[in-house]
């Protein structure tokens with residue numbers, strides 16, 4: 001690892017910034033590329049003056065060139081409200097970002113790791129999910145821009161390997177949490193912690209019986225780096241914590257850890273919300289020795305400690321609707337007008 005020159009696409013994001021930390025600590029020269037769509041400069045502020053770290057503001061949908069030997073492609077909004085706010089842009093980011101990463105990989109003979117997702121399994125009929133399961137994704141639902149974008153990215157990775165000899169690694173990442181999550185991005189862990197800290201009711205979508213498996217970010221980074229450095233394995237590898245919790249259980253755990261007056265409020269379940277999710281991690285264990293070490297309670301304590309350091313003037317917890325309305329307001333159209341607008345207009349806006 002010592003002399004590696006690594007490019008981290010999405011390096012100012014939650015996971016990307018932790019990856020930059022780890023690569024710098026391992027002696028690599030690190031370039032973080034990000035358009036700051038959901039990422040934040042404060043995530044990498046501590047690295048900005050490091051002699052082996054550089055930040056490049058750039059949209060991965062446009063080609064880029066840097067002489068590197070490792071490319072980690074994490075550039076893509078990951079929270080449902082964010083990726084649904086501009087769905088066409090989300091698809092383009094996954095597809096064009098991966099294409100540009102692969103083209104650079106071929107030019108520089110660099111290895112490319114794609115941050116894929118458990119969302120490629122959709123609302124799974126097989127539980128838990130092994131890498132051999134092909135998934136049940138609704139290709140025209142509100143989550144499709146993310147799920148199908150990531151599936152297409154995997155397909156590009158495999159085709160570049162077959163047709164052009166690209167050196168690829170594919171990590172299928174399951175729900176990950178930890179410090180530097182954006183407190184306003186609408187994901188369950190950040191929502192619940194912020195709500196508990198503010199004494200607001202925790203918003204459970206549906207009846208809270210749906211399950212997720214939550215991996216602490218340090219454990220995920222162990223897996224990502226080990227996979228990138230595996231000498232030969234090019235098939236997808238699940239990375240996540242196989243312990244499974246219901247949404248209701250997570251709400252109770254967070255309320256128990258934060259001294260809060262919060263109660264629980266039940267809200268409508270978003271369309272196509274997966275009912276269960278838990279990785280089979282045998283492949284990661286056998287190939288990489290990957291075994292998550294941080295139990296949920298301990299990881300939550302560390303994450304709560306981080307959120308408690310944030311100033312009060314943080315963005316409020318958001319829903320997909322409020323993000324979409326905010327985006328439309330920024331683009332100069334009222335929510336009502338935009339809602340009745342044509343698909344062509346939304347598409348044009350996504351390309352701008």
Ligand code: NAD
Pocket residue numbers: 009010011012013014015016033034035036037038039040058059060061073074075076077078079093097115116117118172173174175176177
């Ligand atoms: P994040 O939103 O914090 O990070 C994504 C980063 O990509 C942000 O910094 C954002 O500004 C950047 N980005 C988005 N579009 C871009 C573009 N067009 N050009 C350049 N940069 C762009 O999310 P995260 O949780 O850190 O996720 C990182 C990656 O891991 C994503 O690809 C996500 O799909 C994947 N992943 C994350 C999880 C999770 O639970 N955190 C689970 C599965 C997969």
Ligand code: UDP
Pocket residue numbers: 079080175186187188189191192203204205206210212247269270273274
């Ligand atoms: N969820 C919830 N309340 C919230 C945010 C999310 O009940 O305030 C639920 C959501 O419906 C899903 C699960 O928590 O079932 C995980 O949601 P998240 O957005 O974190 O990630 P997903 O796994 O759906 O991509």
